[in-house]
Amino acid sequence: MFRIAFLTPRIPPNTGNAIRMVAATGAQLHLIGPLGFDLEDAKLRRAGLDYHDLASVTVHRDLAAAWAAFEGARVFAFTASATVRHTDPGYRPGDVLLFGPEPTGLPAEVLADPRVTERVRIPMLAGRRSLNLSNAAAVAAYEAWRQHDFAGA
Template sequence: MFNIVLISPQHPGNVGNISRTCVQTDSTLHLIRPFKFDLSNKSLRKAGIDYWDDLKLVIHNSVDDFFEYVKDKNIYFIETGSNRTYCDICFKVDDYLIFGREKEGIDQKLLDEHKDKIFSIPMTNKIDRSLNLANSVAIVLYEGLRQNNFFK
């Protein structure tokens, strides 16, 4: 259905949760190196042990490699600070939804190059942290699925 892109993810548990969501939604997970764990990491395998083999997974060696791979595809960056929300996106099947590192987010240089493609998830300012990465992926992905009549 969709393509979930994680730039240099740091926590194998998040990747495990996101991979399960990708399997359940027939979406492809794209991981962009470097990431701080091995795909055989016990935590990652434990999080995905019963469905990891069903995951459609593409690994890119760098951000540049990823952008060469997607070329003219429809991409959206999900990052804090945008005046537009994910609800403003008109999702199409096979879109690429790009998420940054858990702590640092997406590099500012990359955001500057794609200003018209940045969308946020609305949140309060009660704490100075964003939603968990796996939760953020699920929120945006399911809006895309809703707009496309889920699995029909």
């Protein structure tokens, strides 16, 4: 299945919502530290409801550890500055859908990293800065899953 990766997430309820989403889709959630909260945070637990035991969540201490874990995988970096739409790539199981922290997004050095296969964006109306992190991750995960006819559903 697909891997959703959050680089240094800051807002616990967004991660909690993503935990529910990966439990519902069979995707894996990778949290890349340092995290802006404790995994026992009440807001994260509340947003994730009772899905924590149904979700695959991996925490990497930093980006170097995540890159090592993603070795050989295609990495799609989501950024509002990309020209390729999130619906354009043909996603494959094992692909990494990488998102930056709220509210800044992925830093330039990550976007320029040679391990990034493609920079992609989710279309929005002009003048809008970004989507909520968990909403953007859900849009991306469901598109990737849709391309595989919602396998397993």
